[in-house]
Amino acid sequence: MANEKTHAIVGGLAGLGMSLCDKSKGLDRSNPLLAAAVGTAFGKLPDILEPALHPHHRQFCHSFVMLLSIGYGMKRAYEWEPKDNIDKFLRCIALCAGAGYISHLVLDASTPRSLPLIGKL
Secondary structure, eight states, X not given: OOOHHHHHHHHHHHHHHHHHHOTTTTOOTTOXXXXXXXXXXXXXXXXXXXXXXXXXXXXXXXXXXXXXXXXXXXXXXXXXXXXXXXXXXHHHHHHHHHHHHXXXXXXXXXXXXXXXXXXXX
């Protein structure tokens, strides 16, 4: 089962990977540290929102609905055609953040307890 350190490392790698993979839409590849930092922060976010105080802590922020919602948001951000540098920066942040958050959910989904479908709000 992934712990905080694992979620941080995998989230950072997911953010970094996301920033390096898209050559056509202007992701800011000049700052891999920022991409890794955003991925790391969002890779830990689900456990900040729903702390692991008990074995059944996974609720809405750890659910398949959240996974699909963030995936859809990333698809929309990926298809976005930014017009200026601020939009390019925001698009990069959105994709790196989404990659970090999804990395957390994928790691948790691979455990025996997995993820709830919806969870409690």
